Amino acid sequence: VQDQWLQGIIFKQCEIQYNGWEAYEDSDVFFLNLVSLLNSMLLALSTYLRYMAVVQWMRAKKLASSEDGLQSTMLWKPMTLEIIIGMMAPMPYLNEYSISTQTAYEDEIATYNFNVFLSMISMLRFYMLVRALLALGMYFSGRAQRVCQMNSCVASYWFSVKCLMKESPFSILNYAFLIVMFLGGYGYLIFERPLGGMGFENFTNCLWCSIITMTTVGYGDMYEKTIFGRIVAVIICIWGVTLVSIVTVALMNILELE
Numbered sequence: 001v002q003d004q005w006l007q008g009i010i011f012k013q014c015e016i017q018y019n020g021w022e023a024y025e026d027s028d029v030f031f032l033n034l035v036s037l038l039n040s041m042l043l044a045l046s047t048y049l050r051y052m053a054v055v056q057w058m059r060a061k062k063l064a065s066s067e068d069g070l071q072s073t074m075l076w077k078p079m080t081l082e083i084i085i086g087m088m089a090p091m092p093y094l095n096e097y098s099i100s101t102q103t104a105y106e107d108e109i110a111t112y113n114f115n116v117f118l119s120m121i122s123m124l125r126f127y128m129l130v131r132a133l134l135a136l137g138m139y140f141s142g143r144a145q146r147v148c149q150m151n152s153c154v155a156s157y158w159f160s161v162k163c164l165m166k167e168s169p170f171s172i173l174n175y176a177f178l179i180v181m182f183l184g185g186y187g188y189l190i191f192e193r194p195l196g197g198m199g200f201e202n203f204t205n206c207l208w209c210s211i212i213t214m215t216t217v218g219y220g221d222m223y224e225k226t227i228f229g230r231i232v233a234v235i236i237c238i239w240g241v242t243l244v245s246i247v248t249v250a251l252m253n254i255l256e257l258e
Contacts, residue, residue, distance in 0.1 A: 033092045043086040051079040089122050090115035103225045110194045110226045120190060123183050131157060139163040169250040173243055180239050184210035187232035198222050214240035
């Protein structure tokens with residue numbers, strides 16, 4: 001599943017970049033969209049097989065009866081959500097359809113094709129990478145499962161996050177900061193680039209804008225004009241305030257005398 005995820009992310013980023021470069025042929029963009037669609041279909045199939053394996057594991061651990069399935073264990077809900085997110089990917093022929101929105105300035109119009117939105121939504125797949133890393137950690141291992149079972153708790157992904165926050169909080173916060181910084185910069189790039197100006201055509205400038213937005217500094221040297229660019233900015237601000245709050249709590253716990 002993670003191999004399919006990685007390939008999908010690479011192809012989607014390439015597709016958006018190619019779509020922004022008029023020098024590329026339409027056939028190249030179509031090919032990337034086709035590969036992206038096939039990749040998403042494989043990801044959906046892998047997701048279904050993964051949840052079926054989880055049901056088998058629950059039966060082996062006596063957490064579910066032999067008659068239980070995806071519906072009775074309520075695993076069909078997260079599985080359906082993952083499949084929907086996995087299918088949100090650039091598709092062939094959608095480049096021909098576009099939507100135009102008026103910016104904060106009445107004399108400017110931003111035009112996007114539908115694959116731009118699908119490409120941005122597909123970035124939600126990053127949570128699959130985070131989940132895979134947590135599953136490979138020591139707090140999700142078989143030993144952790146046994147210890148948690150003896151103490152009447154569940155070694156879930158959220159349990160792993162709590163343990164890692166206790167062990168190395170600043171490392172987790174740094175990773176969270178970097179992930180949102182790149183995702184926010186990518187959002188600025190694809191949503192603000194159609195207007196030109198402000199330097200949003202350069203990904204480095206987009207990263208800079210993402211950083212100053214996340215830290216709620218806002219120098220004013222770069223600012224969003226489009227509606228979707230401002231939506232990205234609001235999400236980055238909320239995430240930045242959350243990170244600052246967690247940093248404050250982590251510092252208090254470190255400086256506290258035991």
